Structures are given as C-alpha cells and as structure tokens.
Amino acid sequence: MEMTLTKVHGSMNTFYMFESDEREDFAQLAIRLSALDPDIDGILVILPSAVAHAKMRVFNNDGSEASMCGNGLRCVARYVCERDRVQEAVIETLKALLRVKKEETLNEGIETYAVEIAPVSFSLSSLPMKYGDNSEWIHQALPFVSEKIPFSAVAVPNPHLIGIVPQEMQKDPSHQQKWAQYFNGENEYFSDGVNVSYVTPMENGIFVRTYERGVGFTNACGTAMTASALVSCMAELVPYGDVAVYNPGGMVKCSVSKQGDDIQLQLTGNATYLSVVKFDWSNNAEESSILSSESLEEQAFYEKFVGNISNLSKQFV
Template structure:
C-alpha cells in the first residue's frame, strides 16, 4: 500500500503528515518512518470526523500517541484549510475540538496559522501527577529536584511540568535532561510520563526548551510553549496578552487571556511544508520504504525568518 506523505514542521518540530482512514498500524508505521528518517518527531494523521472538519491523530516517533500537538495542529490546520478552500476550521483532537485560523503570512510569504490550545487544567490528577497528597502544584520548588526552581504542573491537555530557570540551566541542559529522563521512566510521580520545559525571561518574551515525552529534546513543542507562556504570566515574568516565545526552532506568539479562574490560550506560528514523497508500506518488512522526496522550497523563507530570532536563541543553542 502506498501513502502520499508531506514532510512538515511548526517551529522545526518536524513530522510526516498523511490523510487517511482509521487504521490499527499507524504506531508501527511511525516507528518505521522514524527509522527511515531520524529527523522526524512523529506522524500526523488527518482523518474524517463526525463532529469537525477533520480529526488529527499525533503519533510520537517512539510509537506512543499524544493527545495534542500545537505545532502539528498548525500544519494540519493548513492542510485542511487549503484542502477545503477556507480560512477557518475546527479540528477534532483526542480531548477537544479546536478552532484553527489562517493568519497573515510572515516575511516573504511564510504560512502562519493560529490554533486554540484547550482544555487547561491545573489539577494534578489530569496529568496525572502524584506528590505529597497535593491536588495542584503551582510555582513551587520540588525539593528533591531543586530548591531554587519554581515548578508548575499543568495539562493543556498534554501533561507539562514547567520550571522557571535562570540562564545557566538553559546553557547547560544536563539538569533538565536528568530529571526529564527520570520522570519519563519508571517513577512514582508521573506514571504516564510528562513533558518537561525550562522557561527563562529574555528581552521581549521568554525562551523555552522542552524535553518532550516520547521524543526527547525537541526544537519546539507547541503545547509546551503555550503552557510556558501561561506559567510565565502567572509568575509575573511577562504580562497577560500576547507573549513572544523563543525556542531552539525559532519563535511563536502565544496569547494568554485570563477570565476569572479560567484561561483562553492560542498559539500562532508557521506551518511549513518541506517535501512530499510516496511511502510504500508493507508492514514491518524490508519492503516498506520512502521514495525520493520532492522538495517544496519553503524552508529558505523560514530560515530567513529565524535569523531574526538568533540574537535570543544563540545565547542558549549551540
């Protein structure tokens, strides 16, 4: 069986994307694709939906499934909007149906999309997280990890542990890697693992580095960037409203609106097509493989865009 794949990225969080029907072997397919192309973070599957314009499934490169992916959702938003000839749509995800919208192109024509990030919960049970019999964990150190880092646990709906850290933790990722690997292995605190992000105040916004569950360190994680913007607003690092979030893959804008005890979150950034190619899928046999890619010439525009962020990101990214 052959599938048409698009290789896409949001903030250099890179995926293969295909449109298809529900199948039981997308996890195995993703493992094969990750072996064929170590540069991808997973597979985006665009499916029919009974309640929205389309449904998105996100399979991480290790074969696990994520409930949401903000960077991937922007790419799916572009695909669905261009397929249907519309500028707004609703995409069904595992936990919610989310509004997406085409935005004005950036720079010399970079496709930009805004996507809703929802639902938001600070209940530890929704991650799930267990520690000290608490129900929420907001802006407090986890003493066994560090006495100086305030952590916040939040589900959006992917589970996130966000630490507010000084520059040195960004320049040397050893501390973050140690605890992220611990929390994503057998442990008593996060039985399903967790995305671990370190956020730092920078001029004009925040810088975020994420160790993504099922992936490892990634150029960007959309829900992590949005959750980090929310936590940074709670901590008073930046004001509520639009937050510029820099990351190893570039920069996005996260909108954080507070209404009483509830929050409305939106993520805006690029949806870039890198290539398209045919994928012959014959299960786990050696017959499965990728044909030569047809490059789509959009990456050069994105690289011009991220040159503008280098003054911030080069402080932390070698």
C-alpha cells in the first residue's frame, strides 16, 4: 500500500505525519520508518475524532506509544487548522482534549502554533514513580543519583524527572545519559520508564536537554520543555509567565500560570514541514520502502532563526 507522509519537526523533534483511520500496525510502521530514516523520533497519526477536530496518536521510534507530544502536537495543529481552514482547534490525545491555535510567526517564514499542555500532576502514582513512602518529589536531591542535583517529578501527562544542573553538566551529558538509561531499563523506581531532563538557567530563560523515553537524547521534547519551565518557575529560577526555553534544536516559548493548585501551561513554537514522502507499506515490514522524497523550502527559514539565537545556547552544546 502506498502512503503519503509529511516529514515535519517542532524544534527539530522530527516525525513522519499522516492522516489515517485506526489500524493495528502503527507501532510496526514507526519501527520500520525509523530504521529507514534514523533522523526521525517517531510518527504522528491524525485520526477522526467524535469529540474534537481530530485525534492524535504518537509512536516513538521503538514502537512505544506516548501519551502526548508537545512538539508533534504543534505540527498536527497546523495540519488540522489548515485542513479545516480555522485558526483554533481542539485535538484529542490519549489523556486530554487540548486547545491549539495559530500564532504570530517566531521569525520570517516559520509557521508557529501554540498548544495547551495538560493535565498536570505531581502525584508519583501518575508517572508512575516509587521512592520510599513519598507521594510527591519536588525540588529535592535523589541521594543515590546526586546529593547536589534537585530533582522534580511531574506528569504532563508524559512522565518527567527534571534536574537543575550547572552548565558543565550540559556540556558533558554522560551523567544524564547514565541515569536516564538506568531509569528506562529494568529498575525499581520507574516501572514504565521516564523522560529525564537536565535544566540550566540562562540570563533570559532556561536551557533544557532531554533523554526521551523510547527515543534517547532528542533535539527537543515539548512536554519536557514545558514541564521544565514549570519546575523552573516553582524553584524561582525564572518568573511565572512566558519563559524562553532553549534546547539543542532551537527555542520555544512556554507560558506558565499557577493560581493555587490550578496550573495552566502553553507551548508555542515552530511547526515546520520538511518534505513530502511516498512510502510503500507492505505486509512484510522488511519489504517496505521509501519510494520518493520531495524536499520543501521551509527548513531554510528555520535554520536562519536558529542561527540568530545560536550564540545564546551554544555554550551548552
């Protein structure tokens, strides 16, 4: 069966995106496409929804399904808004109905969308995470990992463990890699694995590097960046409101509002189309192949944008 895929990215978190009805082989498709194209982090599937403009499912490159993907949701938001000729829409995800909308461009030639990130939970059972008799873990060291790194655990709804670290630990990610691989293997703390982010405050925002569950180190993870912005506000590293979040793939804006227990999060950034791909999906996955790829011109605008901000983040990469 021949399929038309669009290769897309949000902050260089890269996917193949397509519209479909429900099928049982999306996981196998993600694994096969990732084998053919190591640049991608997975696939975004746009499905019909009875309660929203569309439904989004996200499959990582190892075939596991994510509850949500903030960078991918921006790309899906663009597709749905352009398809339905609307400026705002509601997208159904596995755990929430999320509002999305077209925004003013980050820079010339960059399609920009804002997406709601929800729900938010600090309950360790929602990740899940088990550590003694604790029900939450906010801005405290995990002594067996490091006495010096304050960690916070939060689900948005993807599970995240966020540590605030000095700049030198961003330059050398070996410590992060060691513990992220441990927490995403057989371990006593995270039965389903966890996204592990290291965060460092900057003069005008924060820098975030993420080891993503089911992916490994990624250029950016939308829910991780938003959760990191929330944790940074709670730790008084940055003020509540709009937080500039830099990452190896670029920069996004995370809006954080907290009144009592009510937390509102929004992620704004690029939704860039890289190419249109023809793919032959065979019943025998090994015989499936990419037939053709037509590059689009949007990436040049994004690279210009990244070039303009590279001096701010190059100290971390």
